[in-house]
Amino acid sequence: MRPSTSSRATRLLGAALTVGLVVLGLFAFVFTEADLVQLDAVRLLYVHVPVAILSYVGFSVCAFGSAMVLWKRSTWWDITAAAGAELGVLFAGLTLVTGAIWGRPIWNTWWEWGDVRLMTTLMMFLVYVGYLAYRRVVPAADVRARRSAIIGLVGVLNIPIVNRSVEWWESRTLHQKSTLGELKIEDLTLFTLMLGMVVFALVFAWLMIHRFRVGWLEHQAETVGLVAAMAERRAQRDAEIDEALAHPGVSSGSDR
Amino acid sequence: MRVLWAIAEKDLRIEVRSKVVASQVLPFAMIVLVLFGLALDADRATLRSFTPGLYWVAVLFAAILAIQRSVSVETASSAFEALRLSGAAGWQVFGGKALAVAAQLLAVEAVMALGVVVLYRSSFDDPVLVVTAAVGATVAISAAGSLYGVLAVGMGVRDTILPMLLLPILAPVLVAATRAFDDGLGTAAVNGWSWCGLLAFFAGVYLVVGGAAYSVVLEDA
Amino acid sequence: MTHVGYLVAGWGIVLGTFGLYAWSLIRRGRALAARVPADRRRWMTTDATEA
Numbered sequence: 001m002r003p004s005t006s007s008r009a010t011r012l013l014g015a016a017l018t019v020g021l022v023v024l025g026l027f028a029f030v031f032t033e034a035d036l037v038q039l040d041a042v043r044l045l046y047v048h049v050p051v052a053i054l055s056y057v058g059f060s061v062c063a064f065g066s067a068m069v070l071w072k073r074s075t076w077w078d079i080t081a082a083a084g085a086e087l088g089v090l091f092a093g094l095t096l097v098t099g100a101i102w103g104r105p106i107w108n109t110w111w112e113w114g115d116v117r118l119m120t121t122l123m124m125f126l127v128y129v130g131y132l133a134y135r136r137v138v139p140a141a142d143v144r145a146r147r148s149a150i151i152g153l154v155g156v157l158n159i160p161i162v163n164r165s166v167e168w169w170e171s172r173t174l175h176q177k178s179t180l181g182e183l184k185i186e187d188l189t190l191f192t193l194m195l196g197m198v199v200f201a202l203v204f205a206w207l208m209i210h211r212f213r214v215g216w217l218e219h220q221a222e223t224v225g226l227v228a229a230m231a232e233r234r235a236q237r238d239a240e241i242d243e244a245l246a247h248p249g250v251s252s253g254s255d256r
Numbered sequence: 257m258r259v260l261w262a263i264a265e266k267d268l269r270i271e272v273r274s275k276v277v278a279s280q281v282l283p284f285a286m287i288v289l290v291l292f293g294l295a296l297d298a299d300r301a302t303l304r305s306f307t308p309g310l311y312w313v314a315v316l317f318a319a320i321l322a323i324q325r326s327v328s329v330e331t332a333s334s335a336f337e338a339l340r341l342s343g344a345a346g347w348q349v350f351g352g353k354a355l356a357v358a359a360q361l362l363a364v365e366a367v368m369a370l371g372v373v374v375l376y377r378s379s380f381d382d383p384v385l386v387v388t389a390a391v392g393a394t395v396a397i398s399a400a401g402s403l404y405g406v407l408a409v410g411m412g413v414r415d416t417i418l419p420m421l422l423l424p425i426l427a428p429v430l431v432a433a434t435r436a437f438d439d440g441l442g443t444a445a446v447n448g449w450s451w452c453g454l455l456a457f458f459a460g461v462y463l464v465v466g467g468a469a470y471s472v473v474l475e476d477a
Numbered sequence: 478m479t480h481v482g483y484l485v486a487g488w489g490i491v492l493g494t495f496g497l498y499a500w501s502l503i504r505r506g507r508a509l510a511a512r513v514p515a516d517r518r519r520w521m522t523t524d525a526t527e528a
Contacts, residue, residue, distance in 0.1 A: 123427055168451070
């Protein structure tokens with residue numbers, strides 16, 4: 001088998017989440033009833049809510065990893081932070097898209113300014129898109145790790161500030177007050193929501209493991225590449241010295 | 257604290273000599289105000305009610321330029337290395353740079369305030385609230401901007417990466433400053449002083465975070 | 478079933494995006510793994526001095 005980022009654990013995880021997605025699909029579309037108010041649009045919540053929660057998990061992983069980078073100066077944590085941010089951005093982007101798709105039939109709008117959760121998710125998405133863009137422009141690995149760690153940490157500090165400012169900005173919100181908190185939803189719907197959380201958490205874990213391993217391989221490839229380049233340069237230099245010794249008085253063309 | 261003042265004074269002296277903020281950033285901010293007027297079809301009532309938002313968007317754009325200028329002053333002559341070797345603490349360098357940017361921005365904002373009175377027929381119903389909000393927002397913008405500005409040092413794409421990093425972070429400042437100005441200019445019935453409180457909180461957070469993180473970032477500048 | 482279009486779009490975009498992203502990760506992983514010697518392909522390390 002070709003070397004890859006897969007392992008027995010990820011293959012088992014992959015099998016579990018595949019089965020989970022099928023089961024979730026059955027519950028979401030067959031076993032559960034449509035909502036009285038939202039009708040069948042409620043079935044979008046089985047994907048929208050888990051994906052929203054997991055985006056914040058991704059950002060939290062990035063923030064925690066960033067803190068560890070600044071404390072331990074560790075490449076492992078730097079790669080973890082970057083993977084967390086990438087998944088956070090992916091999941092946040094999907095949250096915004098599924099939220100808009102759900103909002104259109106329910107709120108009669110694709111977008112609602114002043115909704116706290118929507119604005120906070122959008123801000124976090126933009127902050128961490130910036131984080132990822134920044135990581136692409138810093139060439140030196142140790143500088144990149146430290147600086148992006150600061151951006152990753154400061155980004156998370158912004159969450160309560162954005163939350164509070166948008167809350168005050170628009171005291172009403174179209175968003176439902178905590179889908180889970182009030183437990184007004186029917187048992188099977190709640191179960192399907194929980195199942196969705198578990199299944200998408202497995203998806204998150206699978207993606208996170210693979211993304212971390214890709215980051216680790218990138219780091220190793222950089223180092224291997226650097227070592228090879230240095231060895232090649234040394235060999236070239238040795239050849240030039242041998243040439244100069246064999247033919248003294250003839251210019252080698254390189255002036256050191 | 258002496259070092260902090262010395263760094264701020266140095267930056268302000270450089271501005272007095274070069275007049276980059278006065279001759280480039282300020283006219284740019286005024287151009288943005290004019291463009292808003294043109295884009296919104298110059299309906300005076302509309303402009304008047306949108307003044308707070310338009311004003312603070314223009315300030316944010318001007319702030320990006322001012323912060324880039326503040327950073328380029330050091331990179332042009334490898335002065336960051338000199339600052340590092342000088343033994344000055346990270347928070348002192350940060351404080352001095354942020355103070356200088358804040359002072360320059362406040363001067364730009366004062367002229368822009370005249371601009372909105374003339375161009376948008378706005379009036380300042382509560383000048384104390386307006387000035388307090390402006391100071392709070394400016395300190396927050398300068399603190400966050402000074403930290404992010406030095407993070408962008410040494411990157412070939414500094415001019416494009418800085419706005420991308422900084423503007424989402426400053427979005428709450430925009431919201432809070434706009435709402436405080438809404439009260440101060442009488443364009444909306446809101447409690448401007450609560451928003452000033454949020455601005456002060458934001459400024460405090462970024463002054464502390466910037467001061468703590470600056471020495472780490474200065475190592476690599 | 479009501480709102481079929483929205484359901485197809487929502488679920489389709491999510492599952493499609495995850496599928497594409499997973500595929501790109503596997504592909505990148507295979508390309509990188511071929512360039513890195515086997516002894517450097519240790520997945521779990523807590524060596525803080527790796528920095």
